[in-house]
Amino acid sequence: MGEPCLDLAGLVLTRAGRAGSPAFRLEIPRLTLWPGARIGLVGESGIGKSTLLDLLALIRRPDQAKSFRLLGTEIAPDLLKDRARRLTRYRRRHISYILQDGGLLPYLSVGANARLATRLARAGHGAQIETLAEGLGIAPLLHKLPSALSGGQRQRAAVLRGLVSQAELILADEPTAALDATNAGATMRLIADLPEDRAVLVSSHHEALLSACGFALWRLVARERSAALTRVSLEIEAI
Numbered sequence: 001m002g003e004p005c006l007d008l009a010g011l012v013l014t015r016a017g018r019a020g021s022p023a024f025r026l027e028i029p030r031l032t033l034w035p036g037a038r039i040g041l042v043g044e045s046g047i048g049k050s051t052l053l054d055l056l057a058l059i060r061r062p063d064q065a066k067s068f069r070l071l072g073t074e075i076a077p078d079l080l081k082d083r084a085r086r087l088t089r090y091r092r093r094h095i096s097y098i099l100q101d102g103g104l105l106p107y108l109s110v111g112a113n114a115r116l117a118t119r120l121a122r123a124g125h126g127a128q129i130e131t132l133a134e135g136l137g138i139a140p141l142l143h144k145l146p147s148a149l150s151g152g153q154r155q156r157a158a159v160l161r162g163l164v165s166q167a168e169l170i171l172a173d174e175p176t177a178a179l180d181a182t183n184a185g186a187t188m189r190l191i192a193d194l195p196e197d198r199a200v201l202v203s204s205h206h207e208a209l210l211s212a213c214g215f216a217l218w219r220l221v222a223r224e225r226s227a228a229l230t231r232v233s234l235e236i237e238a239i
């Protein structure tokens with residue numbers, strides 16, 4: 001079966017509480033994502049879905065990590081020491097992170113944003129940009145600037161940019177939050193239908209849609225809630 005895209009152990013991140021709210025601690029004793037995985041990350045608002053995705057995307061530094069293997073390479077020391085250049089290199093090569101707010105470069109058209117993503121990831125040809133844009137219903141918008149798009153169109157443009165990079169690990173933070181039911185369905189199916197060798201982890205509040213598209217659900221749950229601390233961990237659904 002080869003090696004996992006991600007295999008990590010003993011991950012802990014604590015955030016101090018904001019004015020009057022309890023501190024937040026995310027504990028992931030073990031997490032393994034195999035190529036071909038289609039996982040929906042679910043849980044109530046504020047439970048830590050974006051925080052976990054940021055950790056897995058190497059954007060947020062954990063307080064502890066016993067092991068953090070990305071495509072077989074142990075990067076826990078780089079992560080804990082925040083070695084930015086190395087982390088950027090791992091991210092560019094192996095991870096595509098689709099952010100809720102798009103993260104598109106404002107001075108490049110939708111198509112140019114997508115082409116830049118293929119170049120940065122050294123993903124080669126951009127021929128599939130048109131095909132993917134077609135599937136997302138935004139082919140006529142490829143020449144437009146992000147500022148000329150609606151929120152939902154911009155979200156699909158961000159998904160397009162995330163999917164052309166051909167990274168082995170695709171992370172997406174609520175990629176259908178701004179979409180109507182029809183476009184949400186089409187977008188989620190397109191993500192689910194990515195090539196089999198990719199591992200995909202998508203956070204969403206649309207559990208029924210995730211399940212309908214064949215995603216297994218991983219749920220973040222509060223193990224402990226007190227005035228001082230909310231302690232959160234991950235429940236992994238047996239596949």
Ligand SMILES: Nc1ncnc2c1ncn2[C@@H]1O[C@H](COP(=O)(O)OP(=O)(O)OP(=O)(O)O)[C@@H](O)[C@H]1O
Pocket residue numbers: 015016017018024043044045046047048049050051052
């Ligand atoms: N800038 C911040 N500083 C400190 N704590 C924060 C900050 N942003 C979020 N938090 C806390 O971190 C925890 C996790 O937030 P996160 O945004 O990861 O949750 P989420 O599950 O993605 O929420 P949602 O579904 O609403 O997007 C929350 O308890 C929140 O209060």
